[in-house]
Structures are given as structure tokens and as C-alpha cells.
Amino acid sequence: MGKNEYKAEWEELAQVKKELAERDWFMGTSGNLAIRVSSSPASFLVTASGKDKRKQTDEDFLLVDENGEAMEETNLRPSAETLLHSRVFRNSQAGCSLHVHTVPNNVVSELYGDRGEITFRNQELIKAFDKWEEDASLIIPIIHNHAHIPRLTEEFSVYATEEKGAVLIRNHGITVWGRNAFEAKKLLEACEFLFQYHISLLSLKNISQTI
Ligand SMILES: CSCCC(=O)C(=O)COP(=O)(O)O
């Protein structure tokens, strides 16, 4: 497959990468992004490993197959966490999968890590996940940060069954996916809003208890 055949997907992912970089969500070369190019068998573009994702270059992404193996001759290495994206594309119809490390997502993952999940309710932004009922809740699972990526992928894949979703990896980051790039970015932004709000509220409550 030539570069021209996935130009549209490349440009779409490059735009998402640029916008997430503007939010400063790629600290210390962290984070990786993927967008589907084909279905059955799945292939997708994924960020090259170890790069500063705030920079935009012609070598930002490479095409990989559903096992995360490069499909073209390249010196680039696929993201170390490619298998997670691969599982999203194999298990569901999702079109885009995004992974970022932020201070709020790490703090929430540590605060609720022992419970294995965090629940949000009475929050307008859970509607981003199609939670429209007044008493609806959004549960985001939190998994252990296994250093062994196949093991991490196994634990992660239990939750990667629907075409959209989010999983926190404890003291590591979050992976969010959706039907397309627009939806995946929307869901990621909604999660980060909920995390920031939650931490701010907890901090203010703690301060107000001391005065
Ligand atoms: C310095 S970040 C550690 C690796 C990681 O968690 C990450 O998200 C970036 O890894 P990649 O191989 O995709 O660059």
C-alpha cells in the first residue's frame, strides 16, 4: 500500500496530534495515537516510538497490520504500546484510538486504583459517552500498569469490546477510542475535563475543611 492510499487518514491523525500537542498532552515523549486504514484484516497508522509528538514530520506515523507489525519497509519502530491500539481495532469497529499521559489522569488512576474504577455521575460531560439519563453514570476502569505489554494488553482487552470506550492505566495514562478521530478526541477531552474537575473539587473540599 502506497502513502497516497492512506493520505486522508494520515492528515486526520496529524491534525489530532497537533491539537493534543497544543494542550501539552505529550510530555516527555509520552503518548501514542492510531487511526484505522482498513478492516478485516485491520491495518492502521500508529505513531513512531520514542519521538517528540509535539513535532510534526513526515515520519510521525507508520502503517502496521492487526498484529502491530510494520507493513512497509521502514527504519521507524511502531509505538511500544501498539498492541493496545491493535486490540481496539481487532475487537471493535472503532476507527481511532488515542493514548495520553496527563497529571490529572495519573492522579485519578492512583486515587481510585485500588477500587479498579472511577464512577462519574451528575456531570453534564458524561453525555459525551451517550449517557443521557439524569441518573446515568460513567464508569472508567483502571488497570495495573504491567510493564510486559502483552500482559497489559490482555487486561486492557477485557474492556476494549465496544466501538467507543476509555481505560485508565494506573500511574501511566489513559487510552480512549471512538468510531472516528472526531469522536475519540471528544471522548478524551471529556475524560480529562472530568478528571480535572474531580481533582479540583477534592482539593477545594480539603482546603475548606481546614478553615
Ligand atoms: C517516556 S513515555 C514511556 C512510554 C509510554 O508510555 C508512551 O506512551 C510512549 O511510548 P511510544 O513508544 O509510543 O513513544
Ligand SMILES: [Zn+2]
Ligand atoms: Zn504510555
